[in-house]
Amino acid sequence: MSRALVIFVHGWSVTSTDTYGQLPARLRAESERRGGPALDIHHVYLGQYVSFRDEVRVADIARAFDAALAPVLAEAGGNRRFVCITHSTGGPVLREWVERFFVQPKRLDTCPMSHLVMLAPANFGSALAQLGKTRIASLKSWFQGIEPGQGVLDWLELGSSEANALNLRWIHDYPKLKLTRSANPLFQFVLTGDAIDRKLYDHVNSYTGEPGSDGVVRVSSANLNACHLVLRQPGTREGEALPSARKRLRSLEPVDDARAERTAFRIIPGTAHSGDAMGIMRSVANDDRPHPTVDAILRCLAVRDHATYQALCNEFDAENELHQTPQRRVEMERIPVLPDRAHITDPHAMVIFRLFDQEGARVDDVDLLLTAGPADDPNQLPSGFLRDRQGNRRSGAVCFQFNHAVLAGCEPILRPDGRVARGELIPRPPYGLRLDPRVQERFVETWQAAYTSDMGGLLQWIQPNQTTIIDIHLQRIVRSGVFRLTRSLAARDFRRDELGPAIAGKP
Structure with a gap:
């Protein structure tokens, strides 16, 4: 069997191949030392692409990667395959490349990539992308002589249409492709950290110290184990009285779900997104000292078939569970003179809400409220469950970051000295949601709807370290007063006519 080529692909805003640090050399040395995976250690390629020009999009980079790859594979000869190790935005770039050049044309069996190992990939985006598009960030980029990279940042912004489209295809269509079972398998891996390098923390930007992230990408946003839930409001009926119609339409019905x-997926302990000290890639040194990133990558590259892939999934899941046991979540920050500070790294979950009408158009004039308890009361939500809320103006999606330990409950957590770092967290399920129109009694309107406790609650769909996309389809209620026919030929002013009953809509 031919040895696989090794290609590295960096992330957004990188301007030098120095970003890869000593990881390429270390993998070459480990391959020689251990006699490990069949890698072509003499052909290691460092990718370099432009992400800091506003006109460049992720799809453009994927096309350029394909063009750059062609002569490399031609020179290698035969049916040489390659393994790709990406960092940050490099993960979405390679996934986009697979989608455009092999999945859409239905020629996945010709894909030359055998292993895609993604380090801290922003598969569902990054909370920092929105800040990177601000005027202050643009000014900073201007002073540095580069552009902020608007096209790539559009993809990376949480809830973007581009990221949602790729991830929904991953959820619904990719399971049918049986990537790991084919004669020409493609194995994909996500390795990400959940530690914060306090020396790199930006006190002006709290996202760089966000719990449940590596300082740039959230654990749940990196993870490709995601799900999609669709809720729909029933349609109106011909001749139905408004009071009964409003009551019947209050319930949102689950009509589709997919995982x-x-x-x-592996959480690499003690690693952050970047930096020489803790970066998941940059902290790797070309020496004999063990490093969790190197160990995890070599375990990924040793996978050869579906059985060994599933076995590694099981191992990673068990290691993640051990890493996130309550007593391992506490980190003590040493502060000179002042008392030590305790940081708790709970499992978090990200939920992307998208609101549409029955025709698929965006709905923007409603308020989304989360509820808890048998009474479906927003006031019963446990304190501290909501870590962040960010809206995407381009797509209309709203992204929430939840502390899953608060929602699900957690035993007390102790500091290393035995003192209580945090008391027991008491959950308040079932959790639901309610949609309230901001303006009522209009010619075209939406009505209140809810996913309530008697439907089982949302926690069954919201899993730790994962992203859930929840699509809600509301009825766009059109009142009959929008258009009337009259037999009277006399002129009359109809500006103050009554709204009229609701016109029957499609379910």
């Missing part, structure tokens, strides 16, 4: 096929 992505299992993907190997």
Whole structure:
């Protein structure tokens, strides 16, 4: 069997191949030392692409990667395959490349990539992308002589249409492709950290110290083990009285749900997104000292078939569970003179809400409220469950970051000295949601709707370390007063006519 080529692909805003640090050399040395995976250690390629020009989009980079790859594979000769190790935005770039050049044309069996190992990939985006598009960030980029990279940042912004489209295909369509079972398998892995390098923390930007992230990308946003839930409001009926119609339409009905096929996912302890000290890639040194990133990558590259892939998934899941046990979540920050500070790294979950009408158009004039308890009361939500809320102006999606430990409950957590770092967290399920129109009694309107406790609650769909896309389809209620026919030929002013009953809509 021919040895696989090794290609590295960096993330957004990188301007030098120095970003890869000593990881390429270390993998070359480990391959020689251990006699490990069949890698072509003499052909290691460092990718370099432009992400800091506003006109460049992720799809453009994927096309350029394909063009740059062609002569490399031609020179290698035969049916040489390659393994790709990406960092940050490099993960979405390679996934976009697979989608455009092999999945859409239905020629996945010709894909030359055998392993895609993604380090801290922003698969569902990054909370920092929105800040990177601000005027202050643009001014900073201007002073540095580069552009902020608007096209790539559009993809990376949480809830973007581009990221949602790729991830929904991953959830619904990719399981049918049986990527790991084919004669020409493609194995994908996600390795990400959940530690914060306090020396790199930006006190002006709290996202760089956000719990449940590596300082740039959230654990749940990196993970490809995601799900999609669709809720729909019933339609109005011909001749139905408004009071009964409003009451009947209050319930949101689950009409579709899907979970992505299992993907190997590992939280690398003690690693952050970047930096020489803790970066998941940059902290790797070319020496004999063990490093969790190197160990995890070599385990990924050793996978050769579906059985070994599933076995590694099981191992990673068990290691993640051990890593996130309550007593391992506390981190003590040493502060000179002042008392030590305790940081707790709970499992978090990200939920992307998208609101549409029955025709698929965006709905923007409603308020989304989360509820808890048998009474479906927003005031019963446990304190501290909501870590962040960010809206995407381009797509209309709203992204929430939840502390899953608060929602699900957690035993007390102790500091290393035995003192209580945090008391027991008491959950308040079932959790639901309610949609309230901001303006009522209009010619075209939306009505209140809810996913309530008697439907089982949302926690069954919201899993730790994962992203859930929840699409809600509301009825766009059109009142009969929008258009009337009259037999009277006398002129009359109809500006103050009554709204009229609701016109029957499609379910």
